[in-house]
Amino acid sequence: MSDHIRLYIPGPIEVSPSSFEAMSTPMIGHRGKEFQELYGGMQERLQTLFETKQPVFLSTSSAWGIMEGSLRNLVAKKVLCCGNGAFSDKWVDVAQRCGKQAEGLMFEWGQPVDPEAVREKLNSGEFDAVTLVHNETSTGVTSPLAEIAAVVREFEDVMLIVDTVSSFSAVPTPVDALGIDVMLTGSQKALALPPGLALFTVSDAAFARAETLNDRGYYFDFLEFKKNQEKNMTPSTPCIHTINGLSAKLDDIFNEGLGNRYARHERLNGLVADWVTNNGFEFFAPEGFRSKSLTCIKNNREIDVPRFSQLIRKNHSIAINGGYGKIKGLTFRVSNMGNETDETMGEVLAAMDDSLAKL
Amino acid sequence: MSDHIRLYIPGPIEVSPSSFEAMSTPMIGHRGKEFQELYGGMQERLQTLFETKQPVFLSTSSAWGIMEGSLRNLVAKKVLCCGNGAFSDKWVDVAQRCGKQAEGLMFEWGQPVDPEAVREKLNSGEFDAVTLVHNETSTGVTSPLAEIAAVVREFEDVMLIVDTVSSFSAVPTPVDALGIDVMLTGSQKALALPPGLALFTVSDAAFARAETLNDRGYYFDFLEFKKNQEKNMTPSTPCIHTINGLSAKLDDIFNEGLGNRYARHERLNGLVADWVTNNGFEFFAPEGFRSKSLTCIKNNREIDVPRFSQLIRKNHSIAINGGYGKIKGLTFRVSNMGNETDETMGEVLAAMDDSLAKL
16 A cells, blocks of 8 residues: 555646655756756657647746636637637636636536537637637546547637547647637646646637737747747746756656557557446446546436545545546546556455445 | 855855755655655744745746736735835836736835835725835845735735845844735755745735636635645645755754844844944945845945955955945955854955955
8 A cells, every 4th residue: 555645636646756856956047057958958759748829828827817817918800719628617717807808618517528519619700719629537538639620720710729638649639730719737647746837739810819919918828939949048937947857758758658658548448448337337427528637427326435545545545536526426537647547447346346245 | 265155145145055954865756755854844934934824935936926826816006116226127027018007106216115105005995915024135134024014905806915035034024023925035045045945925815816816827826725735735846856955044044043043144234234333334235225135235435346345256256246236346245144254254245345445
């Protein structure tokens, strides 16, 4: 048994000793050559991971900061916020709090975003931006990113903002091929680092849009990120320790190989899926839209989810999640993202077996 | 000699092995009891350190995020930005980028902010907020916070926003006694942690002002911080590792005792001051306004500052700073904040002696 509670919640997840060691590298000045080498030295690998020729920016914030920044930098007319779970639903409210016109295109929790519905809305000509959460962490649903991106690309002036917080680096998310204007993610999901660092890309069209907006602010101003990145710097003092962790994590990722990494996530996700079906449970997501990084399990057997989680925690020092918001108890969630292996996921599933038997 | 370059630049500074160890604590979920205990368990000590009864908020950002947040949350009419160095000067521009009316009250670099000049401006009735950088890191000048705060308090509807980034916890900054509406600081200065965590307080008057403003956004919305803090949580996913570091740092601070801590900073600052006068240098700040956490030394001897810094770095693995922005080379800066001792500061000054002799 571990000396601490191992996290298989949908983030933050387990951070490896080698990541903590990398983050314990002595500090360096953030306006000097050493930082420029650190950030500059990561750029090409970050671009490979994002599948983009655009620069990859590092923001000292969690992902919501860049979600808000995207609205302030890109929305001049009105934003269409695709909502199908706790995190995507919230975007409408955040947009309005930024003083933006916003409308929700809402789907039932558990359903993916429907590209046709997006097209229908955009046909009105009212919108100049769309927000999408690729992988809804609250429901374990992956929306059809390529199809939705293709629809948005039909509308020249509409910017596509995609949150890949819980899918990034677990499945491919090719920014340039899909024509995503802003793609953003966070450090505490599949990258298996602590929270506090957001990563994002911005298309040339999005930079051009930003230039026309006057209340972008400073901290999340995409043009400031661009200007500073050209010198391998960040607009504000960056979280150097977490960036050191990211640098070491990129070594791990490219040592494993991107193809192997995606295949491992798919395989481990399959182990969880097998557990679900073998134990008479169902998936909250429809077939074809199930997240590869976390599984949201429908509690069709009506087990006592809090007690189930508690047994797993108490007897096995493992944390799973008992459902989010309005589907708490009606679902439970198990993450397979990050550094996990057949062995560690096997331990999690064995702990679930054992606890299910004890209910 | 150290195995790395030890930082005596004005931040980031040296982070101790024990801080790195604390930051290597395994992750916990940020929406559960463990995080609530972590954050809740720090609250009283944070309030003691800020000398306030208001809650102390933790923002996953560097301090500029909260500087910008202060403007978005508090400025309805127009903000007066006191400028006397690189960081304070920048505030006017940032305010305008947030779509706010802003005017700079500018002083020469090296001079403190003059309370009388602030009063004169506020008498116009145009302003509803004032920004002040207590300790201008670029020039080593401490402005008379108590006097300026007293002036601002004469104007009932004017909010006082104070950046104590490089003075906090090195000198007392009593929030409630001075009537500061927003006081903000960062983790990478005297707290001797890596960057990426900002700490701040908000007065009741400032909360009331925030309620009247409609484009506060979400990420830096002070009312969101308040609502979440009541449950010992943060609005967005917090940088748990850095917060673990802060928790351990608070242990250190209160073990040493606040009085001892302030006295130590003053004493070590005095050692640097002795070096300055003993070596025929002058201070960039006027007498009575010299920072206690860092010394900005006027290069009146016209030494080759880049070479001087380089010798210190190369022969002693110590980094000092060769001046900021337009006073680069005309000044150089040495920090004495954080965990430093008579012994470590003695090593820095000996390295400076040795390098001065070799010029």
